[in-house]
Amino acid sequence: MDVKVLGAAGEVGRSGFLVGCEGTNILLDYGVMFGRRGSPPQYPLHVRPKDIDAVVVTHAHLDHSGCVPSLFVSGNTDVYATPPTLDLSELLITDMLKVEKNAHQFDMIELDNMMKNTKGIRYRQKVTKGEAAFELRESGHVIGGSTVLVESEKKRLFYTGDIKTNGSRMLREADMDIGQIDLLITESTYSQTSQKPRMQSERELVEFANEVMDRKGVLFIPSFSVERSQEIACVLQNANFKHKIIMDGMALKVNEIILRHPEYLRNPDIFRRVVNNAVSIRDHSQRRRALRQSSKGDERAEPCVVISPAGMLVGGNAVFYLQELAFDNRNGIALVSYQGEGTPGRMLLETGKVEARGREITVEAEVKQFEFSGHADRDELFAMLRKIEGDPKVLTVHGDGEDCRVFAREIHEEFGWDAHAPSANDLVQV
Numbered sequence: 517m518d519v520k521v522l523g524a525a526g527e528v529g530r531s532g533f534l535v536g537c538e539g540t541n542i543l544l545d546y547g548v549m550f551g552r553r554g555s556p557p558q559y560p561l562h563v564r565p566k567d568i569d570a571v572v573v574t575h576a577h578l579d580h581s582g583c584v585p586s587l588f589v590s591g592n593t594d595v596y597a598t599p600p601t602l603d604l605s606e607l608l609i610t611d612m613l614k615v616e617k618n619a620h621q622f623d624m625i626e627l628d629n630m631m632k633n634t635k636g637i638r639y640r641q642k643v644t645k646g647e648a649a650f651e652l653r654e655s656g657h658v659i660g661g662s663t664v665l666v667e668s669e670k671k672r673l674f675y676t677g678d679i680k681t682n683g684s685r686m687l688r689e690a691d692m693d694i695g696q697i698d699l700l701i702t703e704s705t706y707s708q709t710s711q712k713p714r715m716q717s718e719r720e721l722v723e724f725a726n727e728v729m730d731r732k733g734v735l736f737i738p739s740f741s742v743e744r745s746q747e748i749a750c751v752l753q754n755a756n757f758k759h760k761i762i763m764d765g766m767a768l769k770v771n772e773i774i775l776r777h778p779e780y781l782r783n784p785d786i787f788r789r790v791v792n793n794a795v796s797i798r799d800h801s802q803r804r805r806a807l808r809q810s811s812k813g814d815e816r817a818e819p820c821v822v823i824s825p826a827g828m829l830v831g832g833n834a835v836f837y838l839q840e841l842a843f844d845n846r847n848g849i850a851l852v853s854y855q856g857e858g859t860p861g862r863m864l865l866e867t868g869k870v871e872a873r874g875r876e877i878t879v880e881a882e883v884k885q886f887e888f889s890g891h892a893d894r895d896e897l898f899a900m901l902r903k904i905e906g907d908p909k910v911l912t913v914h915g916d917g918e919d920c921r922v923f924a925r926e927i928h929e930e931f932g933w934d935a936h937a938p939s940a941n942d943l944v945q946v
């Protein structure tokens with residue numbers, strides 16, 4: 517068995533691994549790395565559809581799924597993933613093609629062809645293709661998200677995709693009953709970071725929400741549509757939050773997809789209650805009205821929580837909500853995801869200001885950041901490694917380049933395994 521690495525360890529987004537199994541070739545993930553400041557998107561190394569027997573998509577995030585339609589420009593192949601991953605990939609890739617018109621080497625027609633060649637599989641359902649057999653395992657990272665086990669000639673590969681071993685309010689723990697492994701490809705996103713215990717983040721967020729409600733403010737939670745928005749709504753629901761929760765943007769379509777796949781949730785009842793109780797915003801007039809409604813007939817909204825994209829305040833309806841809510845110190849803004857360099861969210865945290873429609877706004881609302889990562893932190897990753905049997909070769913990928921290298925060194929020191937952070941085009945054999 518061998519693996520060709522299609523994007524370097526530090527190039528988060530260009531995820532792609534071509535697994536060769538005695539003449540059968542399985543592609544694991546094929547993502548898009550978004551260009552910074554207007555530069556074009558970057559793809560993993562080119563793969564010809566006729567050279568692969570199947571592509572397996574671990575989860576719907578575009579850095580793992582976004583380039584799959586490119587395999588349908590001049591051919592086709594079978595696309596395996598869980599049903600929620602397929603539904604969400606279609607939604608996210610459609611949105612990407614709409615937002616980044618003409619930036620990509622493929623279009624809706626290739627996405628349609630891709631969807632016609634999809635094969636939904638359950639966790640632990642074994643698929644055999646030529647000399648290779650593979651199966652998906654629950655990853656706890658996002659709904660339908662998976663790790664992958666590939667077997668061939670008694671060699672076993674385990675690829676974590678993106679993993680959150682402890683799961684979340686929405687998702688069960690990752691399935692780590694995987695046995696002996698010869699080749700491990702592990703994500704490294706937070707390999708050098710320890711996170712607060714999730715319960716503590718939940719308590720802090722609920723406390724902040726209640727403080728803002730008590731002073732008759734509105735709490736804006738800019739949030740990624742898949743599936744941070746739903747996770748945050750579940751956290752509030754679970755804490756018996758009494759005030760109105762408004763959900764806006766693509767999160768509503770994601771809610772519909774999730775409701776079609778309740779068996780992938782840790783607790784479908786809580787999620788159904790969230791969707792039933794939330795106020796959905798479908799257009800701009802509803803959006804305006806939601807913030808102007810008041811039980812006392814004045815121009816202020818009643819205390820409520822608004823969950824809307826985008827998580828780093830880039831696009832979505834974030835600008836509208838910022839302009840409506842920034843100038844009143846009774847309001848609050850809760851940032852619940854990592855704020856990338858150069859994003860308005862990072863600027864808000866560092867300077868207390870944001871730019872909206874070319875104007876700089878000084879934000880009077882109280883701003884707080886909370887840790888709700890969908891990735892395993894350092895402790896979780898090492899706990900995961902301790903569950904792996906055998907003496908695997910290890911590739912550390914999907915993290916800051918230096919973090920991947922340090923993580924590989926630490927793995928070698930603690931377990932004695934042959935570990936490194938690969939470059940694009942590396943070929944590893946076991």
Ligand SMILES: [Zn+2]
Pocket residue numbers: 575577657658678
């Ligand atoms: Zn992901």
